[in-house]
Amino acid sequence: xxxxxxxxxxxxxxxxxxxxxxxxxxxxxxxxxxxxxxxxxxxxxxxxxxxxxxxxxxxxxxxxxxxxxxxxxxxxxxxxxxxxxxxxxxxxxxxxxxxxxxxxxxxxxxxxxxxxxxxxxxxxxxxxxxxxxxxxxxxxxxxxxxxxxxxxxxxxxxxxxxxxxxxxxxxxxxxxxxxxx
Amino acid sequence: xxxxxxxxxxxxxxxxxxxxxxxxxxxxxxxxxxxxxxxxxxxxxxxxxxxxxxxxxxxxxxxxxxxxxxxxxxxxxxxxxxxxxxxxxxxxxxxxxxxxxxxxxxxxxxxxxxxxxxxxxxxxxxxxxxxxxxxxxxxxxxxxxxxxxxxxxxxxxxxxxxxxxxxxxxxxxxxxxxxxxxxxxxxxxxxxxxxxxxxxxxxxxxxxxxxxxxxxxxxxxxxxxxxxxxxxxxxxxxxxxxxxxxxxxxxxxxxxxxxxxxxxxxxxxxxxxxxxxxxxxxxxxxxxxxxx
Numbered sequence: 001x002x003x004x005x006x007x008x009x010x011x012x013x014x015x016x017x018x019x020x021x022x023x024x025x026x027x028x029x030x031x032x033x034x035x036x037x038x039x040x041x042x043x044x045x046x047x048x049x050x051x052x053x054x055x056x057x058x059x060x061x062x063x064x065x066x067x068x069x070x071x072x073x074x075x076x077x078x079x080x081x082x083x084x085x086x087x088x089x090x091x092x093x094x095x096x097x098x099x100x101x102x103x104x105x106x107x108x109x110x111x112x113x114x115x116x117x118x119x120x121x122x123x124x125x126x127x128x129x130x131x132x133x134x135x136x137x138x139x140x141x142x143x144x145x146x147x148x149x150x151x152x153x154x155x156x157x158x159x160x161x162x163x164x165x166x167x168x169x170x171x172x173x174x175x176x177x178x179x180x181x
Numbered sequence: 182x183x184x185x186x187x188x189x190x191x192x193x194x195x196x197x198x199x200x201x202x203x204x205x206x207x208x209x210x211x212x213x214x215x216x217x218x219x220x221x222x223x224x225x226x227x228x229x230x231x232x233x234x235x236x237x238x239x240x241x242x243x244x245x246x247x248x249x250x251x252x253x254x255x256x257x258x259x260x261x262x263x264x265x266x267x268x269x270x271x272x273x274x275x276x277x278x279x280x281x282x283x284x285x286x287x288x289x290x291x292x293x294x295x296x297x298x299x300x301x302x303x304x305x306x307x308x309x310x311x312x313x314x315x316x317x318x319x320x321x322x323x324x325x326x327x328x329x330x331x332x333x334x335x336x337x338x339x340x341x342x343x344x345x346x347x348x349x350x351x352x353x354x355x356x357x358x359x360x361x362x363x364x365x366x367x368x369x370x371x372x373x374x375x376x377x378x379x380x381x382x383x384x385x386x387x388x389x390x391x392x393x394x395x396x397x398x399x400x401x402x403x404x405x406x407x408x409x410x411x412x413x414x415x416x417x418x419x420x421x422x423x424x425x426x427x428x429x430x431x432x433x434x435x436x437x438x439x440x441x442x443x444x445x446x447x448x449x450x451x452x453x454x455x456x457x458x459x460x461x462x463x464x465x466x467x468x469x470x471x472x473x
Binding site for chain 1: 263352358426
């Protein structure tokens with residue numbers, strides 16, 4: 001079994017076949033953010049080769065309604081079979097819920113490199129009611145193109161569930177930001 | 182796609198089960214999740230409860246979709262469509278759970294496309310006619326505040342599947358509420374004209390708020406087992422949130438919620454639901470053999 005907790009990947013208990021399965025699944029890319037692999041996004045949770053030979057891969061959705069999940073399931077299935085596993089099951093892991101804090105440092109670097117501003121820290125969720133905020137509290141992202149700090153929000157939502165739309169006041173270019181959730 | 186024309190590409194079997202342009206897996210929202218019911222929980226009650234929360238999301242999602250190609254600005258259209266997509270995702274997970282809990286094995290499509298209005302369990306607030314943008318904002322403000330309060334508690338449900346669905350939805354709902362709050366402030370504290378429109382919108386949706394806090398017998402039973410949430414228990418919290426937002430938006434402080442009775446949760450709906458479902462279900466019902 002190979003698992004990830006967001007803090008790192010644990011391969012201690014794994015077999016060679018499982019490391020191979022992990023590598024195959026980890027290299028699959030997100031159809032909407034093709035510069036990121038499932039490992040970069042932090043949505044690949046666990047793999048196991050079970051006693052009957054089933055290659056099981058657990059992935060978690062980013063957003064409940066993310067349509068890319070169906071594509072990713074098919075891509076993982078295909079990648080695992082290409083790596084030599086005959087019977088593959090891609091399973092959904094719902095808990096713990098994914099947040100943008102699961103995106104790895106490598107994933108953040110790749111986002112910036114491709115002109116997409118990476119998310120800041122996910123909002124803290126204290127126990128009890130979610131506090132109401134009447135003032136903008138989200139961090140203002142830096143422009144991923146010129147690095148300037150002076151940017152404005154154009155829309156809280158973007159072309160995919162995970163992004164919002166911004167504009168740099170210095171270089172005047174619009175850019176996308178992976179919104180903190 | 183390897184076919185000679187689009188139709189071959191659409192219909193032929195591929196390695197795995199990918200189909201051209203849209204992949205697959207649309208009936209597998211909970212694939213691979215351990216779906217065992219917690220000991221002592223009545224499956225029929227749990228299924229009914231999942232339908233209530235799932236139908237709220239599904240119906241509101243369909244209502245929001247009516248803004249697509251028709252919103253005041255492209256950015257707001259994208260926002261409303263994204264919120265609709267999140268709600269649709271929540272509905273898929275909840276309706277898939279309902280089909281497991283009631284033992285019928287019905288999938289999410291069977292619930293979404295093949296039930297009549299009287300079989301839907303959503304509250305009337307989600308059926309409110311589209312109206313103007315201010316009404317969309319007012320509806321979202323009330324619905325996301327209510328849903329966020331309920332789902333925050335539901336994240337501790339003794340049903341691990343419901344708990345996981347809720348914990349995930351909380352992050353999305355908090356973002357929806359932020360959006361509704363920002364527009365409530367902008368419209369309420371904008372011009373006298375925008376204030377008037379926002380004030381009218383709040384007045385339009387207010388009569389439907391009482392029903393949100395009317396407890397259905399299924400909710401009584403599931404709340405007692407730690408599976409569900411009694412909506413009466415979030416009444417004060419939600420009123421406090423709305424009071425804070427409307428006051429800051431220089432709108433009249435909200436009246437107490439009206440006393441509401443269970444209606445939509447028992448399948449009694451306004452006349453607005455049937456036409457909305459006709460729009461949602463038409464293609465699936467005309468082409469029952471279709472797959473997507």
